[in-house]
Amino acid sequence: MSNNIIESLSSAVHDAWWKEKASQGFHSPANCPTLRTGDTYNKFKKYCDKCHTDMYPYAELPENIKEYDRVMVRTVLKELGKAAEE
Numbered sequence: 001m002s003n004n005i006i007e008s009l010s011s012a013v014h015d016a017w018w019k020e021k022a023s024q025g026f027h028s029p030a031n032c033p034t035l036r037t038g039d040t041y042n043k044f045k046k047y048c049d050k051c052h053t054d055m056y057p058y059a060e061l062p063e064n065i066k067e068y069d070r071v072m073v074r075t076v077l078k079e080l081g082k083a084a085e086e
Helices: 003-023 063-085
Strands: none
Touching: 003 063
8 A cells, every 4th residue: 555545544644533523522622712812822732622733634644653543544444455365
């Protein structure tokens, strides 16, 4: 499987995860309602219990976080391949 396909699928997995988390009331630190004008902002700091530091576009995530999505994609593709052989 090409890296381009893995990256495209990983981005789609991340987007689906993000949508689900948003439906549960989570948001990125950048969109935290407790963040006030003038506060020192850190993209990867939790400001409240509903902040999630991975709620950013896939392209903006650090490589170690992107790897979670890649592992998911590779695992699903591997299992689909096994199921197709049965």
